[in-house]
Every structure is written in C-alpha cells, then in structure tokens.
Amino acid sequence: MRGRRFFRTIQVKLVIIYLLLILVAMQLIGVYFISTVKTSLTDSFTNNLKEQADILSKLAARHLSIKPGGDLDTNAESAEGLSLVVRNLFSISGTEVQVLDANGKIVATSVQVPESYVGKKNPSLAVSRALVGIPENEEEIIDENNVRKKIIALPVTDNDNDNVLGAVYMVASMDSLYDTVNRVNQIFFSGTLIALGLTGVLGILLAHTITSPIQGLTRQAAAVAEGKFDFKVPVLGDDEIGRLSMAFNDMTIRLKEALSVNEEENEKLNSILSNMSDGVIAADEHGKVIVWNRRSLEMLDRKSCENCSLTELLALPQQRLDELRQGKEQTLILDRGEEAEMDEAEGIMRVTFTPIHRRDKGTTGTIVVLQDVTEQEKLEQSRRQFVANVSHELRTPLTTIKSYAEALNDGALAERELSERFVGVISNETERMIRLVTDLLHLSRLDSNQAPMRRRQTNIHDMLDEVADRFSFQLRQKSIRAFIQVDSELKEAWLDRDQIDQVLDNLFSNAIKYTLDGGKIQLSARKQEQALIAISVKDTGIGIPKRDLQKIFDRFYRVDKARSRNMGGTGLGLSIAREIVKAHGGTISLNSELNVGTTVTFTLPMLEEDGERS
Template identity: 30%
Template sequence: MTKFRAKLTFIMIVMIGCSMLIAGIFMAKVLEDSHVKSLEDNMERELRVIVATGDWSRIGSENELMAYFSQQAKRIKGVTNERLTYVRTDGKVIGDSDQEPGQMDNHLSRPEIAAAAASGVGYSTRYSDTLKEKMLYAAIPVKNEAKATIGFLRISMSLEQVDKSIRSLWYFLIVGLLILFLIAGLVSYRIAKGITHPIEKMTKVAQQITNMNYESRVPAYSNDEVGQLGLAINRMSESLQQQMARIRENERRLQGVMENMLSGIMMIDRDERIMLLNPSAENILGFSSQELLGKRYNEAKQQFEFTKLIQECIETRESIRDEMIFYYPAERILDIHLSPIAHEDEEWSGVLIVIHDITAVRRLERMRSEFVANVSHELKTPIAAVKGFAETLLAGALNDKDTAVSFLQIIFDESERLNRLIGDILELSKIESKRIPMNFSPIYLPEFLERSLHVLRKEAEKKHIELSMQVDEDMYIEADEDRLRQIIINLLSNGIAYTQDGGKVKVRVEPLDPNSDGDYERLRLIVSDTGMGIPKKDLPRIFERFYRVDKARSRISGGTGLGLSIVKHLVELHKGTIRVDSEVGIGTRFTIELPVIH
C-alpha cells in the first residue's frame, strides 16, 4: 500500500492548497465587506453631524423650501464631496445637491429611506439611473424638538474608488489562484493520470465483459495494487470466456437436440405457464410457440383431457404416462409422459411433458395384425379346399374317373392360386423393404405398351373387351422395364377383370407441363376402364394389402388382393405418384405421374 499511500498524499496536498486558496478568496470577500461597512459607519456619522449642525425644520412654501434645502445640500457637498438629499416624510424630495428636486421621483419606497424609517438608519447599494454609476446610500430620519420625524436626510457616494480597490485585490487573487491552480492542476494531472488511466481501461474492459466481449484484456501495468487488480480482471475475463464457450456449445447441442427431436417437448414453470416448446410439439399440438409461450396451460386452447392430465401432474407432483387421441390439427394417437421438475434447493419448479406421436406405430400394428389375419385366411382357403378334395378322393372318389379328374383340377387350381399368393407376398415383402434392384434404361413407350397389351389381348377377347392405347410416336421414359410392365399389366388385368363383357380398357400417355420447345420433365400415364367402378367409401383403402371391394368377384377372378399394393410401391420406387378416380357403374381411372429421366 506504500505507493498508493504516496499518491494519496499528493492528492491531499493539492486538496489542502485548494482549501487555502478558497480561504484567501473568503478573506478577500470579508475585506470587501469590512471596507463597505466602514464607509457606511462614516456616512452615518456625517449625516448625524449634518443633522445636528443644520436647520432642517424651516417653514415656507414648497418652492422656497426646495431652493433653501438645495442650496444647503450643495454647500455641504462642496465640503464633503458627497451627494446630499433631503426627503420629506411623504417621500417628496425638497432638496438635492445634484438634481432639481421637482424633477425627482418620490423616494419613500427607496430601500435606505424605508430602512431609516423603520430602524433609524438605512443603507443601500445600487446603480443610480440619474448619475449612471454604482452608489452607496445612507439615510437617517430628521426629527423636530418633539422627536417627531419631519423628513429624511440621505447621503450618497460613488463606489468607483471602492470598486477599483476591490478589483485590484480580485485581480491579484485571481492571478495568484490561476498560477496556483495551474501548478496544482499539473501535479494533479500527473497523479490522476497514474491512477485513473489504468482504472479507465479496466472500466472499459469490464463494460466489454458486461456486453459479452470476453476477449477484451487489461494492458499490463505496474506491480502495485492497480496492476494486481488488472491481472485479476484478465483472469476473470479468461475464465468467463471459457465458461461461456462451454455454455454456448451446450446450448447449441441442446438446441440442436430440441429442434431435431421427433418427440414433442413442452415445459411448464412453477407459475403454470408454458415456457418451452420445440418444433415437434408445435406440429403435434397444431399451435406455434408464439401462440403458446407465456400463457397458462389451461388458457392455451388445448384438448380438455390433455389439460386435465397436466393439472393432475401439478396437483399430485408425480410422473404420469398416458395414451391419448388428439383430433386437432389431425387425428393422432399420442403417448404423453409428464414428469414434475424439482431442483435441490426447490421442492417443485414445473412440469416436463414429452409427447410421442405413435399414430404410425399403432397403424403398423393394426396393419400387421390385419395382414397376419388376411394371410392366414387367404392361405387357409386354398389349403382347406385341397385338403377337402384330397380326403374325398382318398375316401373312394378315385373310382369315379370323371369326379376324380374334376377334383384333381380343383386341387391344381387351388395350388396354383396358393402359389400365386405366396409369390405375391414374397414380391411385396421385397418391394416394401426396398431390397429389389432397379435397372433404369430408356424405354420407347409405343412399342412397350403394344407388347404389354399383346400379353392380355387373349384374356380381353374372351370377354369381348376392347383394348386400346393412345401415345405419341416420339415418347420415351427412363424406367425399370420389367417393373413398369408389372405396373401396366396389373392395372390392365384389374380393368379386364372388373369390366363387363363388351366394355373398354384404355391406356393413354400424355406429357406434363411441356415448355415452349415441347420438352417436358414428367409424363402422365392413365389406365381407364368402363367397369363397375369403386364406391367412394372404398377409394381411400384401395391400395391396402388384401383389400377387396367385391370379395366374391375377386375370389372368382382368382385375385390375391395384393396387386394394387404392389403397383403403388413400384410407382414410388420410380419416384412417381398414383391416384384413383372412380364412379360406380361408369368406370375407374388410375393416373400415374412419373419423371421422364432419373
């Protein structure tokens, strides 16, 4: 502390010097006031001598009195060189050494006259508009033999000489003060600079640290206490920089996790307000964070059962897990897990809610269950038929040749149907798992469609169904030829199977959004028929596995119920889309849109 104490001593010396200067200024002011007081005392004595030696109770007309008292005032001024004024008790000036009394204002309100009337003597210092200079006034009352006031005698003198003396004194003091302050200022500056400059730098660094600029450092100074303080600030800044870097990294990681989580996260604080909502929760609940953050959970327009679940967790302070169906913004099955949040120093601080959308899981479970049931049913039917007819043959039907041949034909047909079913199941399994290779190559569509129609033409001729195609001569597409043929044949086979005798099945290909040069990036392939049509209630499920609109007719036609499901997956493997439009009794149209080039 020695160096700091030395600096502090210098500052104290400067402060003492300033105090002495202030004392000198005060003494100068006291000297000025003392000088003025001495003048006032002298003026009072002169007034009393003048009152005692003069006749101030003369009687006569006003003009005579003005002439007499003015002459007396001038005579006295010639001796004292001071202005003398005689004022009547009503304030009327009836004698003055310098001015005509008749031209002068009433003096009853003059400060010195008022003070003299009140206390026996009055003083005033002011600027005289008559003489155009600063004057010192003194007044006393003039009394008659009955001690009654008959007027006021006022004397005044110019303060020019006094002001000159005071100004000289002030000039001397000011010059001395300036010299002293200059010296003190230089000394103070040197001392202050040594102390304040490092502190200013430290203050700036502290402000930058407050503004989260943790790279700012204090320059190295001496090894005194100020230097040690700067070193401590630098260490603190370095530590804060490292800690903030770790905090930011953790925040980025947490933010990345929160934003990319498939599960919804919601946090409610101790005031029952929603304080956190990640993007998945926004999508699941159908509200943005701007709409929910800061609101109480029971004011957030949420499903009543969900709100009750939160209330139950807040009241019981226990973890709750439940499965719930939400109907907004879409029908979803949600797995909701609510956990109370508690810190070491607090009993309870809020609720953390984790929301899992398990709609797809439940749908898959249902589809898996339905698939197993459908497969079991589809496999059981032909197996039961084969077993039944085989038992009949073994029971003696072999002896009847015609019956035996009929039964064996049925067994063969059912085994073929069973073989097709197993083949389609295996094919669909490979397609769904995307384990089949796709061999893309250019395909000339007119020739490709002609060969596809040729495969089914005999089947169509049996029902007198007209097969036709409409495609431009210069149309090509890049696709897997075998899979594309599988798509076309499946759709054409369905059209033939569900179209009455004499109907029509047609394939049409058209470009999508061609530019001015006639080039296009996608094309539309339409397979339409004039069959029985599909009811509207069945359209959403038409591409599901084993789903049949007319189960009896499907079974007669030998279909497995997997064709359209296979078509849908093959179209998606070609990066395309498929949709169906149908009217009962009029016909059905499947529309496929595919990219021209992969």
C-alpha cells in the same frame, strides 16, 4: 438527487477526509500553540511587572525608612522625590503605580493628578496581604470599561530587620497582550484556511489519481454488462488498483471465452432442439412451460407455448400430471385423432416425462418428450391386419380343399362326374393359394430390395401392344375395345421390362374385371417435364367410391371383397404395382368416379444406358 449522488462519490469522500484530517490537525496544533503563546506572554508580562515592582519596592524602602518624628523638611523632600520617581518611570508604560506606607495610605502615585489619591487609603485585598508581609499578591480584573488588567502588590521591607514599611501596588492593562494573542489567532486562522484550500486542491488531484482508474473500471464493468468485451482497462501502475485492473482485464477475457463457449453450446442445443424429430418441452416446478422446440409446436398444433401450462398443452388433469411429474409413471399415450376426427391410428403421441431433481430442493422442473408414433401404430396395425388377411386368405381355400378332400374320401370318388368337379375345385383353390404365396414372396423381395433391376432398352409402343395382345381373349369375351395412344416423340426407354409388364398386367387385368361388357380401355403413354414417362390405364368400368381411394393401394384391400375374391383376386396387385414403380424411382396414382370409370397413372424416369436421367 444529483447532489446526493455527487457527495457519495469516492473522490468527494477522499477530499472531505483530507480536509477533516487537516482541520483536526490544525485545530489541535492551534489550541496547543496559542495556549502556549498566551501562557508565555502572560508569564513574561507578569514577571516584568514583578521586576518593576521589586525595583520600586527597594527604592521606596529607603524613603519609607525615615522616622515619622524626624525633620519635617526632610520627610517632605523624601515624599516629593518618591513621587517624582514614580511619575517619571511609569507614566510612559501606562501602568498605574502606588506606593503605600505601613498604614495602607498612598504616599506616591503615577497618576497625573496625585492630589486626589495621596493620603487616601487603598482598600484592595492585595494591598492588605502585602502589608502583612505576603510576597505573592497578584490578580486579574476587568474594570468598568471592560478592560482586563493585572494587579500586583509587593511588601516594602526594611533591609536591616525585614520590617514591613509599606507596599507597592501596580495595576497594568493587558490589552496589548491580548491584542498580540488575537493577532496570532488571526494569523493561525488564515494559515488554516490557506492550508485547507491547498489541501482541497491537492486532495482533488490525488483523489483523481485514485478515482480515475476506478471510474475506468466502472465504465468497463458497465460495458461488460452490456456484452462489450473488446475494450481493456488501462493499467497505470503496479499498485493495488493496477493489479485490480490487470485482474479485471483477465476476468473479462475469461468471461468472454466462457460466454462464447456458452453461446456455442446454446446454439448447438437450439440447433439440436430445432432439428429433432421429437418435440421437447421443459417446464418449471409449477408446471409452467419455459422452453420448447419447433417440433413440439407442430405436434401440438400451436403457434407458441408462452405462458402455457402442461395441463393446458396436454389436456391432462392436474392430479394425473402430478403423478407423471413425480416419476410414478413416465410414459403416456395421447390420441389426437379423437379430437381431430382422424382415421384410426392417426395423431398418436407417446409423451415421456422426466423430472429434474436438484440437491436439497427436490423436483425443480420437468422435461417432456413428445414422439409421434402414428406411423408406428399404423405399421403395427398393418402388420396385424396383414397377418389376419393372410390367415383369412389361406384359411378359405384350405377349408374348401379339406371339405372336398373329405367328400372324396367319403365316397365321392365313385361318382366320376362329381369327383371331377371336386378335383377341379381343389385345383383352383390350390392355384389361388399358389398365386397368393407368389405375390407375398414378390412383395417380400421388393420390401427387402432383393428384387434385381434388369433394365434394358424397351420400345414403349410395342410394350403396350403386347399387353393388349395378352388380354385379347378376355377383351373379346366381354366385347371390350382397347385403344393404345403413344406420343410420337416417345420412342424407347430404359426399364425392367418384366416388372413393368407385371404392373401393366395387373392394371389391365383389373380394368377388364371391373369394366362392363361393351366398355372401353385406353392404354396411353406420354412424355412429361423433368424427363418423366407417364403411362395410364383408363377404363369405363364401375369405378371406386371416394371413401376407398385412400386405401386402394393397401395390401389385401378390396372395394367389394366378395366379388374380388370370386374373380380370383388376392388384393395384392395394386400393392405390388406400387412397390415396382417405387423401385424404378417413379410414382403411381389413381383417379376414379363411381359408375364412370377409373384411371391409373404411373410415372417412370427416362434413363440413358448408363442409368442416368436423359
């Protein structure tokens, strides 16, 4: 695998290309050069033989021109002289030479033992052609010893009348010529190997100058892919690779800036999603959840939404979910209170679906926004209940007043005792409506922060004594004993005396109403940590059932509605007390046990004269 990868590198490819180019060029040059040298040597060798044959033919013409019928001694001397010339001239070169007469018989030869050849006829085709006067007779043969030889045959003619007197036959070995060609081949092959070696070394060096910047670019690209943008590719020149390096560095800078902006936007988006009061869920086109925020997990009571679907999270059937995702409906109300067994109007979510559309692809996802509307539903329910309670509270005395007024109008005025009783009932019901309207106006001012705070320095012990004094008559009527207990270190505090008196009057009045004859009521005040005053009203009354404790401070809420209404209560006293304490920056709580008693405690911050905590 590493070998394959090595041969796939640009550096190796460039070196191979260089070597192949040199190899092809050298081969073409070698073929042309060696072919030319061979042709030149062959032509030179042949021309040399022809020149020698031509000289010999002229010498032989003089000896062969002697008539056969002439003097025998003269003919013998002529033949012996020709043989001597042939042996002396051509024995050194190693060329076999034969001089033939007009009949094709050997007259003279260059071999060492001429007796075996002289007088014999040469049957060669070249000789036959030369004897008929054809001047160009040459051929190449390979003898039984595998030696390549050149054969040339020239006619010997008479200078006077151009008659063919005989022929010159020459056979020369071409080993020296081909040895020269082989040496040229070896020299060229060696030169080719040296050229390839030098080309390889130079190719590696040149390829390195090209691949080194590319390797730097590759390393930098890998670093950029890993998120490292601090390094730059060195620019080694103004060529294409140099401009590529500059462009890559510029791209790296811009990519770093783009990623920084993208990360910043993602951080902003994550921060927004994390701190949203609404839950946000994003799903793909298949309904799989891909993004969610922390609030959505809290609202859905889950640890994670990974690998979840919208049908699973929202407990909706697929058909219903498809309708919402397609935009047929956008809003859905989910009541979690049914599953969690919460109180009515608790755990209610408004789910808004927004499909994500992409051009040419249709719906590619869905954004789901979860809004907790539990408090809104509670508030709406409280409004409805408030209107119903006010209507009920006003309708009852109005009905009573109307009925007694009609009775008086029908003749009851004539009876003094009866008319006085009717007028007393009308007066009581009117006072009851006045108290109700007064309490409602007071609550309205507290809700709208229109009730001014008039703080003044107040002695806590004196304030509690005055409360007990105001209800001394009711205490004596029911034989209820009142006790006051104030910490010795708690002397005075800055508070709105009138409003706190109203709170104490409401709490003390309730304690008297629901405490049986002979019971006890204890008013106490103590100093707590964090500069707080805790004031408690504790009775030994009938107590409040546990199921009513959570709603006891709600407006118009009564534990025993019939008895409370008979006692003249409006159901707003504890609500007013809570709002007054809250306006002072304190808290109020109630603990009660049925048939044992009730303790109401409210805390107030201890303030200095300038309104700061002490």
